[in-house]
Amino acid sequence: MKYGLVLYIFLMLPPVANLAESVMAIHMHMQMTLFVVVGVLMAPLYQKIFARFFEKWNSNGVPGILLFMVILGYWLLPRTMDEALSIPAVELFKFISLPFLAGVPLRDSWGKLSNVGKNTLYVLLSVIFGGMAWLYIASPVQLCNNYLIIEQKTLGWGFVFFAVSIMIYFISTLIIDPSDYE
Amino acid sequence: MEAVAKKTMKQKVNNVLGANPLDARFSIALFIVAFIAFFIGGVLGLLQGLNRAGILELPTWLNYYQVLSAHGVLLVLVFSTTFTIGYFYAALSHTLGGLLSKVRKLGWIGFGSMVVGVVFVATTIIMGDASVMYTFYPPMAASGWFYVGLVFLVIGIWLCAFGAFINVADWRKKHKGQHISLLAFFAVGVFVLLFFGSIGVTIEVLMIIPWAFGWTDTINVLLSRTLFWSFGHTLVNIWYLTAVSTWYIAIPKIIGGRQWSDTLTRLVVILLVVLNITGGFHHQIVDPGITEGIKFMHVFMSLSIGFPSLMTAFAMFAIFERSGRKKGAKGLLGWIKKLPWGDVRFLAPMIAMIAFIPAGAGGIAQTNNQLNTVVHNSMWVVGHFHLTLGVTVVLSFFGVAYWLIPHLTGRVLTPQMNKLGVIQTLVWTVGMALMSGAMHYVGLFGSPRRTSYTTYGDNATALGWDPYLLLLAVGGTLLMVGVVLMVYIAFNLMFFAPKGQTEFQIAEPEENAAPTPKWTERWTLWIVLMILVVSMAYVIPVVDMIVNAPPGSPPFRTW
Ligand code: HEM
Numbered sequence: 001m002k003y004g005l006v007l008y009i010f011l012m013l014p015p016v017a018n019l020a021e022s023v024m025a026i027h028m029h030m031q032m033t034l035f036v037v038v039g040v041l042m043a044p045l046y047q048k049i050f051a052r053f054f055e056k057w058n059s060n061g062v063p064g065i066l067l068f069m070v071i072l073g074y075w076l077l078p079r080t081m082d083e084a085l086s087i088p089a090v091e092l093f094k095f096i097s098l099p100f101l102a103g104v105p106l107r108d109s110w111g112k113l114s115n116v117g118k119n120t121l122y123v124l125l126s127v128i129f130g131g132m133a134w135l136y137i138a139s140p141v142q143l144c145n146n147y148l149i150i151e152q153k154t155l156g157w158g159f160v161f162f163a164v165s166i167m168i169y170f171i172s173t174l175i176i177d178p179s180d181y182e
Numbered sequence: 183m184e185a186v187a188k189k190t191m192k193q194k195v196n197n198v199l200g201a202n203p204l205d206a207r208f209s210i211a212l213f214i215v216a217f218i219a220f221f222i223g224g225v226l227g228l229l230q231g232l233n234r235a236g237i238l239e240l241p242t243w244l245n246y247y248q249v250l251s252a253h254g255v256l257l258v259l260v261f262s263t264t265f266t267i268g269y270f271y272a273a274l275s276h277t278l279g280g281l282l283s284k285v286r287k288l289g290w291i292g293f294g295s296m297v298v299g300v301v302f303v304a305t306t307i308i309m310g311d312a313s314v315m316y317t318f319y320p321p322m323a324a325s326g327w328f329y330v331g332l333v334f335l336v337i338g339i340w341l342c343a344f345g346a347f348i349n350v351a352d353w354r355k356k357h358k359g360q361h362i363s364l365l366a367f368f369a370v371g372v373f374v375l376l377f378f379g380s381i382g383v384t385i386e387v388l389m390i391i392p393w394a395f396g397w398t399d400t401i402n403v404l405l406s407r408t409l410f411w412s413f414g415h416t417l418v419n420i421w422y423l424t425a426v427s428t429w430y431i432a433i434p435k436i437i438g439g440r441q442w443s444d445t446l447t448r449l450v451v452i453l454l455v456v457l458n459i460t461g462g463f464h465h466q467i468v469d470p471g472i473t474e475g476i477k478f479m480h481v482f483m484s485l486s487i488g489f490p491s492l493m494t495a496f497a498m499f500a501i502f503e504r505s506g507r508k509k510g511a512k513g514l515l516g517w518i519k520k521l522p523w524g525d526v527r528f529l530a531p532m533i534a535m536i537a538f539i540p541a542g543a544g545g546i547a548q549t550n551n552q553l554n555t556v557v558h559n560s561m562w563v564v565g566h567f568h569l570t571l572g573v574t575v576v577l578s579f580f581g582v583a584y585w586l587i588p589h590l591t592g593r594v595l596t597p598q599m600n601k602l603g604v605i606q607t608l609v610w611t612v613g614m615a616l617m618s619g620a621m622h623y624v625g626l627f628g629s630p631r632r633t634s635y636t637t638y639g640d641n642a643t644a645l646g647w648d649p650y651l652l653l654l655a656v657g658g659t660l661l662m663v664g665v666v667l668m669v670y671i672a673f674n675l676m677f678f679a680p681k682g683q684t685e686f687q688i689a690e691p692e693e694n695a696a697p698t699p700k701w702t703e704r705w706t707l708w709i710v711l712m713i714l715v716v717s718m719a720y721v722i723p724v725v726d727m728i729v730n731a732p733p734g735s736p737p738f739r740t741w
């Protein structure tokens with residue numbers, strides 16, 4: 001909780017936010033990811049305060065994951081990145097939505113998901129990221145007003161790594177059974 | 183309690199039986215290669231030292247750059263790698279109850295591949311077709327066969343790494359819920375780094391081969407350099423991690439103390455593995471074509487490795503003080519006197535650690551942009567790595583050799599040999615202090631590295647370097663004495679020392695140690711984290727290097 005709050009404030013400091021947003025790949029892959037991490041770190045507090053709420057609305061984890069996916073999907077679009085830079089209200093929405101509508105539900109849902117649910121999420125995420133990689137690398141035109149084509153391609157390669165990392169982790173959970181070792 | 187009793191029982195059995203002879207043969211074979219490489223590399227080092235002092239003019243058929251390439255390759259690539267693998271395979275065999283026979287086979291195939299690689303590399307250098315230094319990056323181009331040799335070397339390393347993974351996985355399956363020994367944990371960290379750290383350089387070499395053979399016209403120089411240093415820097419930290427493993431595990435045993443916290447030690451290993459590869463950029467601070475922002479980011483990435491290093495320094499002092507106090511040391515510093523200074527197995531790695539204080543400080547200085555511009559490509563850098571590698575790593579390795587080789591061959595380190603070892607250590611220390619000190623100093627006055635002796639037409643500045651270069655040669659001569667002594671000791675321990683039992687030096691865990699948490703064994707997680715850190719550091723600059731690349735370079739032969 002404490003760390004989450006410290007990280008949250010740090011990320012929103014204007015110089016830090018400006019620096020992170022000045023590079024497309026850092027904007028999406030570091031800043032936005034870290035905002036989700038903020039939510040993940042802070043989740044236990046909200047789970048305690050709103051225990052009833054989470055129990056009622058997120059009993060099997062699926063609604064939470066859906067919300068997570070919607071928010072994630074929204075912020076994957078080039079257009080939203082642009083608006084976050086030029087419209088203060090959207091920037092504010094980014095600061096709020098990623099931690100509280102993506103990070104918190106992710107943590108709350110993760111433990112409740114079945115193995116099939118988790119595996120589906122791994123696959124879905126790596127497929128989506130793979131698709132984003134293809135979009136950003138192959139696109140012949142500039143997709144964001146604020147970022148050059150070269151930055152776009154860089155972001156695309158970042159997505160490749162993201163997708164591959166998730167895939168490696170996913171495959172390792174399939175072939176390595178911790179109960180064989182622990 | 184029961185587990186501890188069982189473990190000491192197993193250790194006793196192990197000690198009576200000695201090392202598994204088949205596994206021992208493998209490690210000894212690697213050590214033989216290591217010490218031969220060390221000897222030849224040392225002789226070449228002396229030639230360079232004497233040349234730099236203006237004392238010796240090298241003949242045209244053996245020029246300075248050829249010697250320098252061989253010196254770098256033999257000591258940095260061959261000696262260090264073969265020693266590291268030999269040591270960790272012995273460690274796996276000892277702590278995991280012997281190597282699996284298929285792992286041993288894999289190891290031998292890897293060894294064969296490495297030997298083939300070294301033969302290619304050495305032959306091309308001797309023929310004068312590969313004076314490209316051990317860093318071998320474009321636009322200088324060696325004969326294509328040189329790089330083919332490098333491919334064999336890397337394949338050999340990979341096979342050994344996979345062998346280690348297979349053995350560890352098998353052990354853990356058979357010992358559910360138990361932790362692999364701390365030493366085996368270090369081994370896993372080192373082999374993970376060896377494997378992932380060499381992927382970049384493999385891509386580089388595969389780009390270079392068609393270019394060196396003339397099938398492609400040009401190559402991306404900056405990209406090659408970056409891929410090289412992702413490996414070069416990691417390799418440096420692999421030796422460091424190897425040296426550190428002996429500090430944490432063997433030294434406490436030798437001084438009659440106990441291990442430091444098992445969990446925190448494993449954390450040090452994990453941190454070094456996750457944070458390591460990205461440090462490569464600090465070798466390219468002066469390279470054009472990498473933006474300031476990226477370089478700025480990498481200062482932090484480099485310095486982050488300082489954190490586990492400081493943890494290590496703290497741990498060592500804690501171990502020394504505790505074991506000293508147990509022996510009755512009084513006062514603030516009384517424990518220093520209680521350390522076994524006359525025991526070369528302690529003295530050598532202890533000096534290694536002490537040397538790391540100035541060596542680490544120099545490294546932290548160098549990684550800063552402004553200070554780096556002062557020393558970049560000067561003799562300072564050569565002084566720096568003869569201190570880090572030539573003292574910290576090498577003396578730690580020697581410290582291991584004094585007990586590991588006799589353990590493997592069923593012999594003992596006699597008191598006379600111990601004394602000779604102490605002399606070797608002191609000669610080496612004084613020699614390196616002189617040589618490395620002179621190198622650091624003369625580097626600050628602008629003497630360049632990788633440059634055969636010249637006075638630049640009797641330029642006053644260049645003439646001013648001469649006294650230091652002379653000191654360098656004096657140090658180098660002492661070092662040659664050290665090389666001869668060490669090679670003599672190593673082969674004596676392998677084949678001629680009296681028969682007997684020597685224990686593998688592993689300290690017991692702390693008294694009333696807390697159990698080590700399970701998360702330390704989540705290697706997939708550490709590896710994925712490492713890949714994420716690597717992509718954070720490399721994706722932006724590398725895409726920039728490829729997409730915005732200037733015209734490529736044709737191969738050059740500058741010698
Ligand atoms: C007899 C002992 C040694 C002597 C006299 C010696 C001397 C030298 C000298 C004079 C240079 C050339 C500097 C230049 O012109 O740039 C050099 C380079 C080098 N030495 Fe040593 N050295 C010794 C041992 C070692 C050891 C034990 C290692 C590592 C394990 C080592 C690693 C290197 C490396 C990596 C280079 C740089 C090669 C390059 O720049 O391409 N040396 N050494």
Ligand SMILES: [Cu+2]
Nearest residue numbers: 415418461462
């Ligand atoms: Cu480095």
